[in-house]
Amino acid sequence: MARDFADRDALIAYVAAQFPDAAERDANVAPVRGGRAAAERRLDAIRPREYAWTRNELSGDVTRLSAYLRHGVVSLGEVRTAAIDRVNRRGDVRKLIQELAWRDYFQRLYAAGGDETIWEDQEDWKTGFGPEDYADTLPEDIRLGATGLPCMDAFIAELRETGYLHNHARMWLAAYVVHWRRIDWRPGAAWFLAHLLDGDPASNNLSWQWVASTFSPKPYVFNRENLERYTAGAHCRTCPLLGHCDFEGTYDEIKGELFRPMPWDDASAHRGATNGKRAARR
Amino acid sequence: MTDHRDETIGAAPDEAIRNAIVWVHGDCLRPGNPALAAAPGAPAIFVFDDALLDDYGTTLKRLVFLYECLLELPVTIRRGDVAEQVLAFAHGHGAERILTTPSPAPRFLEIGRRLDAEIPLTVVPEIPFLAYDGHLDLRRFSRYWKVAQRYAYGQAGLPLDEDEAPSRARVDGRGGPVG
Structure with missing residues (x-):
């Protein structure tokens, strides 16, 4: 296949012509560039201390290295070395190294x-439902970002247009698909794999399973307050559904609505009592 | 398939590495790819796996990203059935060995077996993230981390924090990055 291109537009046109099925599925091209040179610019910009403090916020100081790590454009060891070079004590780099x-x-x-x-x-x-209770296909409104929920539709648009989503947005969107819409995690995971530049079957699918509860002690859910906090209100501030959207309520109320009681927890108040703190703690 | 772990790979290619080609795959697209480093100047190939792209419903943006990565590497780019393409390339260069890097993907193992049945395949190891090859309990991240944290900082001589002893380091109950 060709190696010489006048510019990026020529490359994009060539790849689209060579892989018409991929372009037909979704013709968006990410602003992110592939290649080592682009990866090294990101590597140079790592700020481990800021990462630890702000990584849960959608505007936080995340590394945006995931696509390069996924394809081995940089190695885990290289990112570790770059991070350690910028700090004087372990505590400042612990969070990044754990990730x-x-x-x-x-x-x-x-x-x-x-x-x-x-x-x-x-x-x-661990939702009180069995595998048979979850739909095995992803509805069009989710696929196209037309759910009517401004936050979810914005995340879906970003996924399709850029091939990237902040980790927190991935968790919210996955929880919405699996728990609020009661769709099996597999079609959700496959959908992410089709779009994410960093789509890795292991990280992606096991994280979906973690949200679903098939690879964790309890299902992951969130509420509007949590989403509003970590998005700095970007979606809630102007949302016509504010006050009565699907994500309003305490964690216990939301779990009561979404899940059936499990055999081992007769008191609904006890169910996943720490879950609400999960994202905040991260 | 042979694992190159116990062999020293220097700049001067030994007998086994002469007459080799390098199969570069999507898990190691960097110029410092250990298989490329093991056989400097050897012909190298990357193959877009048409069946896999269909299975995954891959979209254009991912392919453009991959293509941009490939343009920075000294590789011939092809598409189709990976094993067929790599073998044709190897035969075309009269290669007696194929070098590549590891991948956990079952599909990689399957392609590797097909290559190795015809031309010996050597998997040149990457430097592992953890310099540890003992037992790791993978049932939960917290169990893994209990052991892994001793090695996760690499060779760095960073001082421990006052409040930190390795066995007490906190582990968050989260699922890691989705994707």
Whole structure:
């Protein structure tokens, strides 16, 4: 295949012509550039202390290295070295290194268990529902970003247009798909894999399973307050649904609405009592 | 398939590495790819896996990203059935060995077996994130981290924080990055 292109537009036109099915599925092109030179610019910009403080906020100081890590344009070890070079004590780099370790962990699980690990439920669901209760296809309104929920539709548009979503937005969107819409995590995970530049079967699918509860002790949910906080109100401030959207309520109220009681928790108040703090703690 | 782990790979290619080609795949698209480094100047190939792209419903933006990565590497770019394309390329260069880098993907193992059945395949290891090859409990990240945290900082001589002993480091109950 060709290697010489006058400019990026020529490259894009060539790839679209060579892979018409991919372009037909979605013809967006990410602003992010592939390649080592682009990856090194990101590597140079790592700020481990700021990362630890702000990484849960959508405007936080995240590294945006995931697509380069996924494709080995940079290695985990290189990111670690770059991060450690910028700090004087372990505490300042611990959070970033732990996130790098998550990738190592998922890759080890994939190596040990193969496709069975990443495409099969690792554990039973802890939502009070069984696998048969979840739809096995992704509805068009989700696929196209026309759910009517401004926050979710904005995340979906960003996913399709840029091939990237902040981790927190991934968790909210995955929780919306699986728990609010009661759709199996597999079509959701496959949808992300089709769009994400960093789409990695192990990290992606096991994280969807973590949200679903088939690879965690409890399902992940959020409420509007949590989303508003970490988006600095970007979606809620102007939302016509403010005050009565699907995500209003306390964690206990939301869990009461979304899930059936599990055999081991007769008191609904007890259910996942710490869940609401999960994202905040991260 | 042989693992190159116990062999020293220097700048001067040894007998086994002469007459080799390098198969570059999507898990290691950097100029410092250990297989490329093991056989400097050897012909190298990347193949877009048509069946995999269809299976995953891959969209244009991912392909453009990959293509941009490839343009910075000394590789011939092809598409189709990966094993067929790599073998044709290897035969075309009279290669007696194929070098590549590891991947956890089952599809990589399957392609590797097909290559190795015809031309010996050597998987040149990457430097692991953890310099540790003992047991790791993978049932939960917290169990993994209990051991991994001793190695996760690499060779860095960073001082521990006053409030930190390795066995007490906190682990958050989260699922890591989705994707």
